[in-house]
Structures are given as C-alpha cells and as structure tokens.
Amino acid sequence: MAVIEVKNLRKSYGEVKALKGISFDVKQNEIFGLIGPDGAGKSTLIRILNSLILSDEGHVSVMGKDPNKQYQYIRNHIGYMPGRFSLYEDLSVKENLEFFATIFGTTIKKSYNLIKDIYQQIEPFNDRKAGALSGGMKQKLALCSALIHYPKVLFLDEPTTGVDPVSRKEFWQIIKGLHQHNITIIVSTPYMDEADLCDRVALMNDGEILRIDTPQNVASSLGKTLYALETNEGNYKLIKALREYPYMDSVFPFGEKLHYTDQRENDISSELNSYLKDKGFSKISIERIASNTEDVFIRLMNNQKQ
Amino acid sequence: MDSEKIIETTKLTKAFGDFKAVNEISFDVKKGEIFGFLGANGAGKSTAMKMLTGLLSPTSGEATVAGFDVFTQQEKIKKNIGYMSQKFSLYDDLSLLENIKFFGGIYGLSKEQLNERGNTMIERLGLSDVRNKLLKEVPLGWKQKIAFSVATLHQPKIVFLDEPTGGVDPITRRQFWEMIYEAADNGTTVFVTTHYMDEAEYCNRISMMVDGRIAGYGSPKELKSDFNSENMDEVFVKIARGENYKLQ
Numbered sequence: 001m002a003v004i005e006v007k008n009l010r011k012s013y014g015e016v017k018a019l020k021g022i023s024f025d026v027k028q029n030e031i032f033g034l035i036g037p038d039g040a041g042k043s044t045l046i047r048i049l050n051s052l053i054l055s056d057e058g059h060v061s062v063m064g065k066d067p068n069k070q071y072q073y074i075r076n077h078i079g080y081m082p083g084r085f086s087l088y089e090d091l092s093v094k095e096n097l098e099f100f101a102t103i104f105g106t107t108i109k110k111s112y113n114l115i116k117d118i119y120q121q122i123e124p125f126n127d128r129k130a131g132a133l134s135g136g137m138k139q140k141l142a143l144c145s146a147l148i149h150y151p152k153v154l155f156l157d158e159p160t161t162g163v164d165p166v167s168r169k170e171f172w173q174i175i176k177g178l179h180q181h182n183i184t185i186i187v188s189t190p191y192m193d194e195a196d197l198c199d200r201v202a203l204m205n206d207g208e209i210l211r212i213d214t215p216q217n218v219a220s221s222l223g224k225t226l227y228a229l230e231t232n233e234g235n236y237k238l239i240k241a242l243r244e245y246p247y248m249d250s251v252f253p254f255g256e257k258l259h260y261t262d263q264r265e266n267d268i269s270s271e272l273n274s275y276l277k278d279k280g281f282s283k284i285s286i287e288r289i290a291s292n293t294e295d296v297f298i299r300l301m302n303n304q305k306q
Numbered sequence: 307m308d309s310e311k312i313i314e315t316t317k318l319t320k321a322f323g324d325f326k327a328v329n330e331i332s333f334d335v336k337k338g339e340i341f342g343f344l345g346a347n348g349a350g351k352s353t354a355m356k357m358l359t360g361l362l363s364p365t366s367g368e369a370t371v372a373g374f375d376v377f378t379q380q381e382k383i384k385k386n387i388g389y390m391s392q393k394f395s396l397y398d399d400l401s402l403l404e405n406i407k408f409f410g411g412i413y414g415l416s417k418e419q420l421n422e423r424g425n426t427m428i429e430r431l432g433l434s435d436v437r438n439k440l441l442k443e444v445p446l447g448w449k450q451k452i453a454f455s456v457a458t459l460h461q462p463k464i465v466f467l468d469e470p471t472g473g474v475d476p477i478t479r480r481q482f483w484e485m486i487y488e489a490a491d492n493g494t495t496v497f498v499t500t501h502y503m504d505e506a507e508y509c510n511r512i513s514m515m516v517d518g519r520i521a522g523y524g525s526p527k528e529l530k531s532d533f534n535s536e537n538m539d540e541v542f543v544k545i546a547r548g549e550n551y552k553l554q
Contacts, residue, residue, distance in 0.1 A: 037475035039446065135347050162472060164346040165503055165539055166546040190473045191502075193539075205475065235508070236487035252480045255507040255537060256526060298476050 001028050002061075003153055003184045004049060009058035011044055018044040020207040021058065026184060026200075031175065033198030033215075034188040035293065040204040042188040043083065046155050049186070050080050063152060076104070079151035079183075083158040085138050089131030093122055093141055096130050097148060104149035114181055115144045118174055136167050143174065147183075154178065156187040160194065172197050192294035195219075203297055210300040215293060222291035222299060224249065224261040227269070231276065232283040241279045245272070252298065259295060310337040312464045312495040313358060318367035318376075320353050327353040329518035330367065335511075337463070340486060340496045342506045345515030346546050351499060354515070358497075359466055360384045372463045385413070388465035392472040394453035398442035402433060402452055405441055406459060413460035427455045447478035454485055464495040471500065483508055503539040512538075514545050521545050 004026040011019040019041045026032045034042045047053045049062055051071035060066065065073050087096045094108075097119075101107050112119070122140050125133065130141060139159065146154060156175070160168040172194065175185060187198070195201045195215045203210040203218065211218055231238055235253050242251040242260060247268065249261040262268045269286045276284050313335035320328040328350045335341040345351040356362035358371050360380035369376040372386045396405045406424045415423065428437045431451050441449060450470070457465050467486070471479045483505065490496050490510075498509065506512055507526045514522035514529075522529055522545045526538055535541045 037478075038473035040475075162347075162469070162501065164349075164501055164546070165542045166346055169543065192476060236484070236491060239484070252477075253483060253508060255504040294476050298480075301475065301477055 002026065003028050003030075003063055004032075004186070005059070005061040006045075006049075007059040009045070009048065009060060010056045011041075011048060011053070012056055017207050019048075019055075022202075022204075022207075022209045023058075024202055024209060024212050026186060029179070029182055029184055030199045031179065031185045031187065031197070033195055033201040034186065034204055035190075035192060035195050035201050035297070036188075036204035037190050039206065041207045042204055043157055045204075046080075046157050046186065046188060050078050050155050051075055052080075076149070077152050079146035079149070079154040081142050081146045081154075081156045081159060083161065085142060087130050087138075087142055087145060090129060092127050092129055093133070094126040096141060097144055100145045101148045106149050108148070111148050111150055114150055114178075115147050117177055118147075119144050135163070136170075139163075139167075139171065140174075147178075151183065153184045153186070156185065158188050158190065160189055160191060168194070192292070192297055195293040201293075203293070203300060205297075205301055205304060208304065210297070210304060218296055219292050220290070222261075222296050224291075224299075225265075225267070226289055226291045226295060227260045227262070227272070228254070228257040228285075228287045228289045229260050229272075230257045230283075230285045231281040233281050238276075238281065241276065241281070245275055247271075250299070250302070254294070259289075311335065312337050312339075313341075313369070313371050313497070315358075315369035316367055318354070318357065318369045319365050320350075320357060320362065321365045326518050328357070328364075331513075331515070331518075331520045332367075333513050333520060333523060335464070335495060335497060337495055338490055338493050339511060340490045340498065340509045342509030342512035343497060343499045343515075344506055344512055344542065349515040350518040351515055355466065355468065355499070358383075359387060359389055385460075386462055388457035388460070388462040389468070390453050390457040390465065390470055391468040392470060394449065394470075396441050396449060396453055396456065399440060401438045401440055402444065402448070403428060403437040405452055406456055409456040410459045415460060423459055427459065431455065446474065447481060450474065450478065450482055451485065454482070454489075458489060458494060462494070464497060465489070467496065467498040469499050469501065471502065471505065479505075503537065503542055506538040506542075514542065516546055516548070 002025040007023045008021045009019055010021050036042055048055045049067060051067035051074045054068055062074050063077060067074050097108050118140050122137050160171055198215060200214050201218060202212045235258055238258055239251055242248050247263045249263045251258055251260045272286055273284055311334045316332050317330040319326060319330050343351060357364045357376055360383035364376055371383050374382040403424055406427060407420045410420045428434055471482055486496050511525050513520045529541045533541045533544045
C-alpha cells in the first residue's frame with residue numbers, strides 16, 4: 001500500500017521552479033531516500049508532503065489525505081525533523097520533550113518504547129538546556145521530539161548534512177532501528193553514498209526526479225563500462241591527458257582514482273594503456289569496476305543539462 | 307613539490323579554562339601542497355583554523371603561517387592568506403566583476419591591479435560574457451568559482467577553504483576540485499576541510515583531529531595502509547573510534 005502518492009507535483013517560488021512535475025510513491029514501512037544537492041527541491045517536497053506549504057499543481061496524498069486540506073490529520077500523524085535545529089534552546093532536554101508530548105496529547109512515558117534507544121543517550125543531560133548540547137545530542141533530541149507522538153510517517157530533512165562520517169553512521173543506525181516500529185521514513189541527503197542505506201531512492205536535481213529505484217538498481221544502471229584509472233603522475237595531469245583522448249566519453253576524479261567511460265563498447269584497456277604510455281605516464285593501472293550511485297547521478301545530470 | 311614550509315606548528319594549544327580545545331598539535335604544510343584538515347565535529351578543527359588564520363590567539367606552543375607568527379603577527383597573517391568558507395560571503399546585489407574588485411580592494415590591490423587581475427580572472431573562469439550579471443542571478447557553481455577567485459586574487463601563499471563543497475552537486479564539486487588542483491599546480495598552498503571522504507583522497511596529505519589532538523597524519527595512501535583500510539571513510543571511522551591510535 002502506498003503511504004505517499006505524488007503525481008505531477010509542481011511548485012514555483014516566483015520565477016524559480018522548485019518542483020517541475022514530479023511523480024512517485026512511498027510504500028508502507030519503507031526507508032525512502034531523496035538524494036540530491038542543494039536546490040534540487042528536496043526540502044520543498046518534504047514541506048509540501050507535511051502540509052507546511054501549498055503545492056501549485058498536481059496530486060498529493062499522505063496516508064490517504066490531501067495535505068492542502070486535511071492538514072490537521074496529517075500533522076497529528078507525521079513526525080518532522082527539519083534541517084535546521086528548531087527546538088527551544090532555553091528549555092532543557094526534558095522540558096522540550098514534555099512540551100512536544102503535551103502538544104500532541106501524550107507523555108514521554110507513553111512513547112518511551114519508541115524513543116528509548118535514542119533518548120537513553122541524552123537522558124543523562126535531561127536538565128541541560130538544549131542550546132548547550134553538542135551537535136550530535138541536539139540531533140538526537142530533535143529526533144526524539146519528532147517521534148514523541150508515535151508518528152506513522154517520519155520526515156527527516158538532511159539529518160546528516162555537515163555531520164562527520166562517524167556521526168553519520170551512528171545516525172543511520174538509529175534510522176534503521178526505527179524501522180522495526182513500522183514507521184515509514186522519508187529522508188533527504190546530499191551524500192550520494194547514503195543512498196545505499198535506503199530501501200528505495202529518488203535521485204533529484206533541479207526540481208526533477210532523475211531516477212527512482214532500489215539503490216542496487218540505481219547504482220548498476222550506468223549503461224556504460226566504467227574504468228578506474230591511476231598512474232604515477234597525479235590525477236590533474238591524467239585528467240588533462242584523457243580529455244584530449246578522442247574516444248573519451250567522460251572522466252572525473254573519484255577518491256584516489258579517476259573514473260572513465262569510453263565512446264567505444266569493447267574492452268579498451270590496452271588501447272588506453274598505450275595512449276597513456278605515449279603521453280609519458282607510467283605505472284598505469286586500468287581496472288573495470290562496478291558503478292555506484294554517484295557515477296549514475298553524474299551521468300543523469302549531464303543528460304538532464306543537454 | 308617545494309620543501310618550503312607554509313605552515314609549521316609545534317605543540318600548538320588553545321585552552322578555554324580547563325578544556326583544551328586544541329591540545330599540542332604539531333604538523334607542517336609544504337608549498338604547493340593540498341592539505342586536508344579533517345576531524346569529527348567538535349574535535350577542535352575550527353579552533354585550530356581560527357588560530358592559523360589569525361582570528362584567535364593560541365594559549366601555548368609555536369606556529370607560523372606564510373612566514374608570520376600566530377602570536378604576534380596576526381594582522382600580517384590575515385593580509386597574506388586567502389579564506390573561503392561554505393557560506394561564502396559575496397554580495398548578491400553586486401555583479402561578478404564588482405564582487406571581485408570589491409574584495410580585491412579590501413586586500414589593498416591598486417586600481418590597475420584590480421582591473422588587470424579582475425579581468426584576467428574572469429576570462430580564465432570563462433565568465434567574460436556574464437561579468438556584469440548580478441551574483442544572485444548565477445548558478446551556485448559560478449558563485450563558488452568567484453568565491454575561490456576572490457580568496458586568491460591578492461595572490462596569497464596559502465588559501466584556507468572551510469568545507470567549500472558542502473551540499474554542492476557532484477559535478478560542480480569536481481569542477482571546484484579542478485580549480486584547487488590548478489591553483490596548487492601554480493604553487494598556491496591549499497588548506498581544506500571537508501566531510502566528503504572521497505575528497506580527502508584528493509589531498510596530497512591530511513591530518514585528522516580527534517579530541518583536540520592530531521590522531522592521523524600522512525598521505526591518504528600511507529593512512530590507508532597504516533590503518534589497513536580500503537578507503538578514507540574507513541580510516542576516518544577507525545581513527546575517530548580510537549583504533550590503532552597513532553600519534554605523530
């Protein structure tokens with residue numbers, strides 16, 4: 001059953017088209033990732049779904065309700081953690097939680113089972129003001145507050161942006177943990193590698209959805225043989241040399257190596273090897289590798305521009 | 307690579323009361339190097355950067371940046387470095403060229419220098435046709451290029467980039483790194499922080515801070531082999547969790 005249905009959704013701010021007619025659905029109990037850079041339309045989409053802003057055009061249904069009209073039902077049954085910390089800095093950890101519990105007509109005790117794993121990490125700081133918490137703890141408090149009324153659908157808007165790799169991993173473990181409580185989770189992120197942690201993802205850029213699928217299917221949908229290249233010379237010179245290669249299809253840095261695709265379909269490792277040798281490179285390593293989400297995203301973005 | 311040292315620190319420390327935000331860090335950055343400055347949130351990176359850019363006085367230790375002392379020559383440091391942060395502070399209502407000239411002027415360039423370098427820069431960026439467009443009308447990738455250009459217009463020996471690519475799409479991110487490569491190729495030293503671990507691999511050497519100390523220091527290849535890891539993400543996690551704790 002689809003918990004969220006979106007058909008041909010459009011939203012503009014003046015002349016800026018934030019969403020250009022997107023369609024997708026989210027199934028019960030899925031972790032659904034909105035993957036894309038700033039300006040892709042992720043936050044706009046989340047705000048429309050959770051009834052904070054009105055759409056211009058298109059059909060949207062969240063738990064069978066229309067966010068433009070039945071927003072009270074929606075607001076009572078969703079949790080929302082915005083990108084920017086928006087709890088009360090002058091209230092303590094416990095006061096913040098009690099405040100949100102009261103608003104939703106519940107208590108910390110009633111929701112304890114759901115928030116336990118996260119809350120226990122900040123409970124020792126119950127009396128500390130939220131403003132004095134570290135970034136990681138603020139995030140955990142914000143998540144507890146978003147869960148306090150046992151929502152059916154949880155929206156997390158860029159929970160890991162600007163967060164170091166270790167804290168990011170911890171946060172994703174928490175998200176995975178929520179899964180067992182039968183909560184549908186919509187999470188946005190600019191980090192392409194986080195796609196792999198979702199059940200399904202929508203790659204978004206410039207107000208459009210470039211692809212929707214499982215992360216495995218997205219990653220393997222490059223449609224080109226991908227090579228990883230490395231030489232003794234450093235990547236800057238290697239990129240320049242490859243750009244001059246007449247059969248080059250695409251080349252860009254990826255970690256310590258370069259990712260390269262060729263216009264020809266057959267295995268071109270040896271031809272490429274001799275070209276680079278002629279250019280004075282040595283210790284050339286050319287390896288066929290599996291593509292990942294970011295490779296596919298880059299390709300789709302280039303197609304979108306054309 | 308030249309062996310001239312653009313940054314050199316010995317036991318550099320900043321204490322706030324009893325808390326040592328930066329605890330005796332020692333490292334150096336060579337001329338023309340791309341140096342990645344990594345660490346977990348709250349590890350002391352920002353405090354260390356503030357000392358290195360002349361914004362905060364250290365408590366103890368020694369350090370020079372571009373040949374100037376971080377204790378006694380902070381104003382000289384500020385004039386002789388470039389700085390760009392994620393929230394680059396350009397003016398939306400000025401054109402691309404006006405932004406470049408404005409900031410160049412602040413750094414004390416003469417009118418002739420501003421005209422010459424401003425125009426050369428705009429040409430090199432391939433933005434000649436749009437030089438008079440307002441900043442707010444151009445895509446993020448261009449703004450980023452302008453911000454980087456502004457930070458290097460006065461030809462500093464070193465430019466500090468504080469999470470320059472946060473939230474930026476994967477293509478623009480890579481174009482930006484090409485600018486960094488080019489600058490380094492021309493002898494500018496680049497000091498950069500990032501949370502993207504694939505970008506850490508683009509650096510010649512990196513240091514990684516944990517709890518105010520430098521817990522990992524070397525080239526990405528060395529660190530990967532030291533920590534027996536496939537990639538920098540793994541290295542980061544291992545260092546931050548205190549495995550194989552390797553002090554300099």
